[in-house]
Structures are given as structure tokens and as C-alpha cells.
Amino acid sequence: MKKVLFFTIFTVILFVGIFLLSNYQKDKALEGSLYDKTDLNAATIDQLEDPNYQNIIVPDDLDTKLADDGTATVYFFSSTCIYCKQTTPELMPLADELDVHIDQYNLLEYQDGWTKYNIESTPTLVQFKDGKEVGRIVGYNEPDVFKQWLEEYSVTE
Numbered sequence: 074m075k076k077v078l079f080f081t082i083f084t085v086i087l088f089v090g091i092f093l094l095s096n097y098q099k100d101k102a103l104e105g106s107l108y109d110k111t112d113l114n115a116a117t118i119d120q121l122e123d124p125n126y127q128n129i130i131v132p133d134d135l136d137t138k139l140a141d142d143g144t145a146t147v148y149f150f151s152s153t154c155i156y157c158k159q160t161t162p163e164l165m166p167l168a169d170e171l172d173v174h175i176d177q178y179n180l181l182e183y184q185d186g187w188t189k190y191n192i193e194s195t196p197t198l199v200q201f202k203d204g205k206e207v208g209r210i211v212g213y214n215e216p217d218v219f220k221q222w223l224e225e226y227s228v229t230e
Contacts, residue, residue, distance in 0.1 A: 106121060107121070107127065107129035108129060108131065108179075108182060109131045109133070110182065113182060114152055114153070114181050114182065116152035116153045116181065117152040117179060117181060117182055119152070120152055125161045125162050125165045125166075126161065126177060128148075128165075128174070128175055128176055128177045129176075129177050129178075129179060130145075130147070130176035130177060130178055131183070132178075132183050132185065132186065132189075135147065135176065135178060138176070139201055139204045140204065143201060143202060143203040143204035143205070144201060144202050144203070144228055145176055145200075145201045146168075146173060146174065146175045146176065146198070146199075146200050146201075146223070146226070146227045146228070147175070147176045147177075147178050147190075147198070147199050147200075147201065148161075148164065148175045148176065148177045148178065148196060148197075148198050149178045149180055149186060149190065149192050149195055149196065149197040149198075149199065150177060150178070150179060150180065150195050150196045151179065151180050151181040151195045152179060152181045152182075153181055154195045154196065156195065156196055156212060156213040157195050157196045159213050160196045160213050160214070160219075161196070163216045163219070164196075164198070164216075164219055167216055167219055167220055167223070168223065168227075171220065171223055171224065171227070173223050173227040173228070175198070178190075180192060180195060190206075193211070194211060194212065196211075196212065196213065197209065197210070197211045197212075198210045198211075198219070198222070200226035200227055202228075207226060208222065208225070208226035210222045
């Protein structure tokens with residue numbers, strides 16, 4: 074009987090320890106996060122340190138930006154989208170090379186963006202001027218296609 078009781082207590086303590094460690098690691102990963110929320114999807118948490126995902130814009134900030142000066146190049150993506158995972162490492166260095174700032178809007182975390190910005194699939198790159206959409210490119214494209222699009226629609230920094 075003592076062995077069963079010991080094993081049960083040990084198992085409970087082990088699971089509590091694993092739970093606490095997991096929460097601690099998640100909280101540590103979210104410190105200094107670019108997001109305005111703490112209940113992030115695991116795929117998003119995995120991208121927090123990725124240098125290609127450091128231009129995150131949250132919905133309120135995008136609303137303010139579009140209302141104030143109205144100009145923004147916004148990359149709508151999902152942390153779980155395989156095409157986004159192919160596009161982002163090609164697009165972001167290209168934008169840096171062209172001196173174009175691209176705001177990154179994570180639709181996995183901010184689902185309202187799908188409807189608000191009429192996004193049908195990811196990745197989608199949208200250019201806004203005077204608060205209105207003036208250009209859009211959808212899906213994975215070769216870097217030269219993105220380069221041509223950015224040169225045509227985007228405003229350099």
C-alpha cells in the first residue's frame with residue numbers, strides 16, 4: 074500500500090513540475106514579445122526569435138498607422154502557413170535591400186484581419202496609400218516578382 078501511495082504522490086509531483094516548467098518557459102519566451110497578447114499559438118512562439126519575423130504590427134497599431142499617415146506595406150501571414158514559411162525568408166531580406174519597411178500582420182493571432190482586410194489566403198502583401206489599398210499580391214512568388222511589385226507599389230523608408 075505504501076508503494077502505491079508513494080508512486081501516486083511522485084507521479085502527481087512530477088506532472089505539477091512539468092506543468093510549472095512548461096508555463097515558465099512559455100512566459101520567458103513571451104518576455105519582450107512584439108505581440109499585445111500572451112495566449113500565442115505555439116507556432117507563433119517558435120517564430121518570436123526569428124529575425125525574419127521582427128516587424129510585427131498589432132491591429133490597433135495598424136489602424137492608427139492607416140488613420141495617421143495612411144501609408145503602409147503590410148504582409149499578412151499565418152505562423153502555420155507553409156507558403157508563408159517559404160516566402161518570409163525571401164521577402165524580408167529583399168525589402169531590406171530595397172529599403173522598404175514591411176509590417177507583418179499575423180492572421181493566426183488576429184483572426185479579425187481576414188475579414189477586415191479581405192484576405193482570402195496567406196501570404197498576402199498589401200500596399201496602402203492614404204489609408205486605401207492600392208496594390209495586392211497573393212501567394213508564394215519568386216523573389217523577382219516580389220521585387221517588381223515592391224518597386225511599383227511601395228514607399229521606401
